[in-house]
Amino acid sequence: MTTDFDAYLSSQRDKHLNELQEFLRFPSISTLSEHASDVLQCAEHLATLARQVGFEHIQLLQTPKHPVLYADWLHAEGKPTVLVYGHYDVQPVDPLRLWETPPFEPTIRDGKIYARGSSDDKGQVFMHLKSFEALLQTTGTLPVNVKLCIEGEEEIGSPHLPAVLEQHKDLFAADVLVISDTTILGPNRPSVCYGLRGLAALQVDVYGAKGDLHSGLYGGAIQNPLHAMVELLASLHDDNGVVQVNGFYDNVQEISAQEREAFAKLAPDDSALAQSLGVTELFGETGYTTLEREWVRPTLELNGVYGGFQGEGTKTVIPSSAHAKITCRLVPNQDPADIQQKIKKHLQEFAPPGVRVEVTLHDKGNPYVTPFDHPVIQLAATAYEQAYGVSAAFTRMGGSIPIVEAFANVLHLPAVLMGFGLDTENFHAPNEHFSLDNFDKGLRTLCYYWLGLDEAFHSQQA
Known part of the structure; x- marks a missing residue:
């Protein structure tokens, strides 16, 4: 009409x-x-x-x-x-x-x-x-x-x-x-x-020596901030994609049986979705379907990791700092400010020796x-x-x-x-x-x- x-x-x-x-x-x-x-x-x-x-x-x-x-x-x-x-x-x-x-x-x-x-x-x-x-x-x-x-x-x-x-x-x-x-x-x-889902954002900065150092003269003698950052970020998840921050899941509202049934009727074909995204397979928290992980489960993602020499070729330095940007998608009953503090505490407690870790809190939304x-x-x-x-x-x-x-x-x-x-x-x-x-x-x-x-x-x- x-x-x-x-x-x-x-x-x-x-x-x-x-x-x-x-x-x-x-x-x-x-x-x-x-x-x-x-x-x-x-x-x-x-x-x-x-x-x-x-x-x-x-x-x-x-x-x-x-x-x-x-x-x-x-x-x-x-x-x-x-x-x-x-x-x-x-x-x-x-x-x-x-x-x-x-x-x-x-x-x-x-x-x-x-x-x-x-x-x-x-x-x-x-x-x-x-x-x-x-x-x-x-x-x-x-x-x-x-x-x-x-x-x-x-x-x-x-x-x-x-x-x-x-x-x-x-x-x-x-x-x-x-x-x-x-x-x-x-x-x-x-x-x-x-x-x-809600949102909680942070930045973590890892500082080592007061300036970039020659990797030949000082390599093996001091902590490399990039190595420390990699170790620190790896501590945030286990091999199954489950967030390892203490208390991260404490208040998560579990999906109801009715919603789980409804989501199942809407579920995409995982193989087709992986192919459309250009990845070999999907990955995420075990025990949940793709839609459940996307809609009703919280996440902790790295949005950017950087530090050291970024140009073409090689520059043999130990960088003085490394940086990462993190955002979480949150679900009902999670408090963004509470989650930010828990992640900050985790990052400070798991800081490797020989570096200083600073955490800055950014955007949040319920x-x-x-x-x-x-x-x-x-x-x-x-x-x-x-x-x-x-x-x-x-x-x-x-x-x-x-x-x-x-x-x-x-x-x-x-x-x-x-x-x-x-x-x-x-x-x-x-x-x-x-x-x-x-x-x-x-x-x-x-x-x-x-x-x-x-x-x-x-x-x-x-």
Whole structure:
């Protein structure tokens, strides 16, 4: 069935893709200080896009680092208010040499748009704006009231957004929170996410001599920080992938029999998944399936290990220091701050002789799980089915959106996580891309959702 918004979106597709490419050109890398002006310019551009759609009361709420965009459309009297959250910041692009096309020069090929941020999360934020535009242009109004909260610090753990929400509770007050920053199960396999893992990040630095030393003159006489780092990091897991930090699993909420059964029905073929990832076999904590390890078990991963000579050829030195970056994905009942302290204690206790170990604590975010029988969450599955033509599943996700739990605590909103990305789209990696099939179907899914939200919300109130 063709709807007015469907015809509008079809007629405007080329224009919308050009606008998306313009949005993707901003190198809004929030973690790198040299890109601070780019992040600000991206926020200002997003404000312009919102104004062009028809949003009002547009503000860039300042934080100690990057601003939060607020905008609203509040003319649906008696209707619920939806708060749409997303982020306009992106991950760094390293290693640049692995990109087939420049990360901030968007390219469309093979039914996908390639650029940093195309899937995570600019592409999905852009879809929200255009879904509202489609309804305004075809009906002259929106079926619900809308507020936008689009931040520029999600990729660094949203450190300042909780304070912004506390300070502006009335401004952000709403009835339901909708986020598109998650994935679906696969091509034409839509899914509604009801759980996210939390996050805890650290850096460990190992220091030896006061400067690099000649490996011939001093080799065998002092501890090598790189050797010490390798030994220290190896102590974090056993041979079966089980984390060896004392107390790491103490508060982990075990998976229920019902969820285990549901996950089994969604389970991927492990051999096919390994082949698609280019590895010889999958690996992880014993006693759990791949989906269970990805969705409901905690992890401790090394994100970077470096030190010493990095150039071409050989340089015979004993480096003065070595460094590693660690992140954990956490599950319900795990406290990120508690996990950081336990890992810090482990790293200090297992420090090899002859070196000094320093541990710096970084980003953290709580896990989030919500009951998925709420009508506004069930509506998401209905909207997916209307747009995709197939039933949607209910899933958890291994990634983290640290701010979701803060929205629940500060604003007391049910969160609907209805994303359109694919696990294979290389977000956080070179050659990030976004499926244009999901772009097209996602726009329609969102329109169906907005049109059904008032009825779903009031069915909960009845």
